[in-house]
Amino acid sequence: MVKDNIRLSGWQSWSKCGSSPLIKLLANRFSPFGNDTDTAVADNQIFHKPPVTGWCSWYAFGWNISGEKILTQAKWIVGHRKEAPLEHVLIDDGWACWGDWLSPARAKFPCGMKSVAQEIKNLGLRPGLWLAPFLVHPKSVLAKQHPEYLAKDKKEKFVDGLAFHRLFSPIKRWILDIQKQEARAYVEKVLKVVIEEWGFELLKLDFLYAQHFNPEYDSSQMPDSLLGEFLDSIKNMYPQIYTIACGCPLKPAIGKVEAMRISADIIIPQLRNIPFINHWLHSQRLCQLKINLEQRFSTRVFWNLDSDVFVCDKSTGLTKKQVYELLRLIKKAQGLKFLGDDLTKLSKEQIDSFIIPLFKD
Helix, strand or coil, X not given: CCCCEEEECCCECCCCCCCCCCCCCCHHHCCCCXXXXXXXXXXXXXXXXXXXXXXXXXXXXXXXXXHHHHHHHHHHHHHCCCCCCCCEEEECCCCCCCCCCCCCCCCCCCCCHHHHHHHHHHCCCEEXXXXXXXXXXXXXXXXXXXXXXXXXXXXXXXXXXXXXXXCCCCCCCXXXXXXXXXXXXXXXXXXXXXXXXXXXXXXXXXXXXXXXXCCCCCCCHHHHHHHHHHHHHHHHHCCCCEEEECCCECHHHCCCCCEEECCCCCCCHHHCCCCCHHHHHHHHHHHHHHHHHHHHHHHHHCCEEECCCECCCHHHCCCHHHHHHHHHHHHHHCCCEEECCCHHHCCHHHHHHHHHHHHCC
16 A cells, blocks of 8 residues: 655744745744754554634634633623534633643632633533643742752753744743653652642643753754653553644654644734734735645645634734635635634624625535
8 A cells, every 4th residue: 555745844832934034033943953844644544533613712812811710701602502512611821831741820810720611511512721831930930949850951941942933022930951850750640630630621731842842952852752752651541532742743643643833823912902913924824824724735644734823803913804715724624613703792794694604514
């Protein structure tokens, strides 16, 4: 039997396909070892669960989330199942300090994450949770109590995993070195609590490129292996969990996740209601999604395609024509369908014009 070689265009989820800039401004879009384009064999032994639907908190609220806001969206979904047949409610960034995953923000989630997950289940929906397992906030308890878990450069300074992600950003996140047994054990404990104790059924795993920027490595072999082993361990220990990889090097994740993001975030929530800037940047991201989808469509043999969320609210700066284009691209991907607006603010016209058609076969 002849097996097809599938081209892996771009190094990781957010990499721009179809371009090789001379100046690599956002370093995390490119492999630090130079292998930005690769191929992989389409093995008929690779299986993944069917694509899922849901709502994600990040694009409507950013970090400004709470248990109350999450449950308000969940209740809207229950009341609009015919128009928007959603399965999952995904709590994105903002629920905990990075690294201190076992200590959720009590001001936002006073009853804890287990309670919120259970309330979502009581509504007949499935709870999902976002994690950046390899990055740690400098002011986190973890960083203060266990600095030995963190990657260091030759000058014994901690390595900022976001230095490769944003230009001129004051925000820093140290890289957790999972080659160290204690650091890996901590991540395993987090997963055990999130899945077995709190009851989350979907995990969005973000910034998975981080191990590759540990200056200790001079080739992709070790970080590829570490990432692959990490994703394999989740798949083997928790086969019921639906995993979405984001900011993820493509090749080491093959056969190890249920879905893979194929382009950058379609919108930045902090730019909602900031005219001109939001239109320009979000237009660029929509164009890139179109290119990436064309060049990564064949990777559907490895995972479900995650084109990111569908949004239609005017605050994003996208025109009506662009919203229709986003709808078309998400349907063309035949993968995940997640909504990203504040659902309670959708008008009947928006529901009739966009939401219903999105879920029609």
